[in-house]
Structure formats: C-alpha cells, structure tokens
Amino acid sequence: MSPSRQSLQTGPRIVPGEAGSAFSLPRSSPKKFKSSRDRVLAAATAVFAARGYRGASTQRIAERAGVNQATVFRIFNSKRELYLKVLEGKLGADLPPWLLRTPDANSDHEQVFSEVAERLEVLFDPTFIRLLLAGGLEQPQQLKKCLRPRLLSFYSVLGEYIQERIRSGALRDLDPASMARALVGMVFYERIFNELLGGRGLPGNDSERVGKTFTNIWLHGVLKH
Numbered sequence: 273m274s275p276s277r278q279s280l281q282t283g284p285r286i287v288p289g290e291a292g293s294a295f296s297l298p299r300s301s302p303k304k305f306k307s308s309r310d311r312v313l314a315a316a317t318a319v320f321a322a323r324g325y326r327g328a329s330t331q332r333i334a335e336r337a338g339v340n341q342a343t344v345f346r347i348f349n350s351k352r353e354l355y356l357k358v359l360e361g362k363l364g365a366d367l368p369p370w371l372l373r374t375p376d377a378n379s380d381h382e383q384v385f386s387e388v389a390e391r392l393e394v395l396f397d398p399t400f401i402r403l404l405l406a407g408g409l410e411q412p413q414q415l416k417k418c419l420r421p422r423l424l425s426f427y428s429v430l431g432e433y434i435q436e437r438i439r440s441g442a443l444r445d446l447d448p449a450s451m452a453r454a455l456v457g458m459v460f461y462e463r464i465f466n467e468l469l470g471g472r473g474l475p476g477n478d479s480e481r482v483g484k485t486f487t488n489i490w491l492h493g494v495l496k497h
Contacts, residue, residue, distance in 0.1 A: 309347050311337040317358045321399045324406035325355055355411070359418045362403055381437050382491060388430065389459050389483035396463040405464070427452045443491075458486045 315337035319328045330351055334341045348354040407415035431448040438445055462482060 308337070308339055308343055312339065312344055312347055312354070313357060313361060316354050317362060317399060317403070320355060320358050320406065321402035325351075325410045328355075330354070356414060356418075359403065359407065359411075359414060362400055363407070363415070363418045364422065381442055382487065384433070385455065385491065386484050386487045389455065389487045392456060392459040393463070393483055396460055398467055401463055401467045405467075426456070430455070455487070455490050458490060459483070462486070 316333045319333050330341055330344050334344050430452040434448040434451050437443045
C-alpha cells in the first residue's frame with residue numbers, strides 16, 4: 273500500500289453523533305443502497321460533512337459503508353476523487369428540477385416566492401450546510417467550482433421572473449439579481465444559524481412558517497403602511 277493511502281487510515285473510528293465532532297449527523301444506513309459505489313458515496317457524504325476533508329479517513333468511510341478499504345480504492349482512485357464526487361453530488365452544478373420550476377408570468381408572485389423559499393429550506397439541509405462550511409474552509413476552490421454554476425443558474429431563472437414582475441408593475445424597480453440574492457440569503461442565513469447554534473429550540477423556528485414569513489418580509493418589509 274502506498275504511503276499516501278496508508279496515511280489515510282489513521283484516526284479513531286467515527287460514529288454518528290460522537291463526542292468531540294464539530295457536527296453530529298443523524299444515523300442513516302448506507303446499506304439501503306444496492307451498489308457498493310452508492311453505499312460508499314452515502315457514507316462519504318456523512319463522514320465528510322461531520323469531519324471535513326482533513327478529519328475524514330477512508331477507513332471511517334469504509335466502516336460506515338460496510339465495505340473494506342480496498343473496495344473504496346477500487347471504486348475511487350483517491351480520497352480527493354471521492355471527496356469531489358461527494359461535492360458534485362450534493363453541491364454540484366445541476367439544480368434539482370423541483371427547486372425552481374419556470375414560473376408562469378401570470379402566476380401569483382407571492383405564492384411563487386413562498387414556494388421558492390420553502391424549497392430552499394429543503395435544499396439547505398444539514399448535510400448541505402456542513403459540507404459547505406467545511407469545504408469553504410478546507411477546499412474553497414473546489415467548492416466554488418461545484419457551487420458557482422448552480423448559484424448562477426438559480427439566480428438567472430429567479431432573476432428573470434423578478435424582472436418580469438417589475439415590468440408588470442407588481443414589484444419595485446430594483447436590481448433583479450440583488451433581489452434574488454437577498455431572498456436566498458435570508459433562507460440560507462437561517463439554516464446556517466440553526467446548524468451552528470442548534471436553532472430548533474430558538475423562537476421563530478416553526479419550519480412551516482419560516483418560508484412564508486421570510487417571503488413576506490422580503491416582499492413587504494416590516495414597516496406598517
């Protein structure tokens with residue numbers, strides 16, 4: 273075994289929610305996946321999210337996937353290749369088709385924006401947030417490579433719809449791209465805040481109302497007219 277591979281085996285065995293980990297992930301069983309590749313990817317996603325790139329090891333990933341380390345390296349040539357596949361799978365350039373269906377120009381804009389906010393709440397799940405934070409610290413260039421096309425695509429579609437609503441007189445004449453970023457930023461900040469500070473027990477964390485409340489603030493502000 274090469275020194276580079278051997279060095280990846282060091283470190284204690286990870287278990288979901290183990291003490292001392294920066295984050296704890298809910299237990300999920302990679303064994304529900306039929307192929308070894310899918311099991312390894314599922315396990316690697318959880319371990320990289322909990323430990324970051326440097327803190328994760330292929331030994332931990334193999335144990336979580338229920339395979340041996342040789343199987344991991346048979347499927348993926350290196351730890352870095354596996355990490356990139358995880359990023360591409362979770363943060364990759366393609367938007368989920370359900371996230372932003374092209375809205376009808378005549379649709380109720382408040383309902384459209386509420387649905388977008390609710391879908392963003394789903395997209396920014398704990399694993400997404402943890403991979404994003406760890407990747408931003410450890411592998412910023414790779415993170416940008418995976419995430420930037422996705423953001424640009426999303427802002428383009430949402431910005432076009434906002435521009436149409438501006439032309440129709442429904443929205444104020446502001447920069448559509450900045451408006452799109454503001455809506456995404458409100459939801460994203462709330463999700464990060466929850467992950468870092470355990471926001472489930474904080475006021476205003478009713479998941480069914482967050483999207484609608486943020487959308488209302490984004491559209492109308494908080495001033496009483």
